[in-house]
Amino acid sequence: MESTTTAPDITELREEIDHLDAEILRLIQRRVEVSKIIGAARMAAGGTKIVHNREIDVLNRYKPLGPEGKDLAMVLLKMGRGPLGR
Ligand SMILES: C=C(O[C@@H]1C=C(C(=O)O)C=C[C@H]1O)C(=O)O
Numbered sequence: 001m002e003s004t005t006t007a008p009d010i011t012e013l014r015e016e017i018d019h020l021d022a023e024i025l026r027l028i029q030r031r032v033e034v035s036k037i038i039g040a041a042r043m044a045a046g047g048t049k050i051v052h053n054r055e056i057d058v059l060n061r062y063k064p065l066g067p068e069g070k071d072l073a074m075v076l077l078k079m080g081r082g083p084l085g086r
Contacts, residue, residue, distance in 0.1 A: 028076065035080025049081060 039049045055077055062069035 028079070031076060032079045035077075036082060039081065 062073035
């Protein structure tokens, strides 16, 4: 029996990756923005910049991606915090 599998269209797949990256970038930028707004509002009200249990929830959310998911979540949290101690 002959195989009927066709080679993937790399050009087309790369276009999809380009679109996905643009969307991921947009979402990350918005996430950082929202996280900073929340942090600033909480600090202005006399609270802390970081909320530990909420950050644990975020880390757990990325667990399906494995160890790299945790790294990714850490980077996202770090980006939203900005410099600590301010
Ligand atoms: C955005 C918040 O503030 C901080 C930033 C978080 C985030 O980027 O997900 C989570 C917890 C807080 O440390 C929040 O409390 O929801």
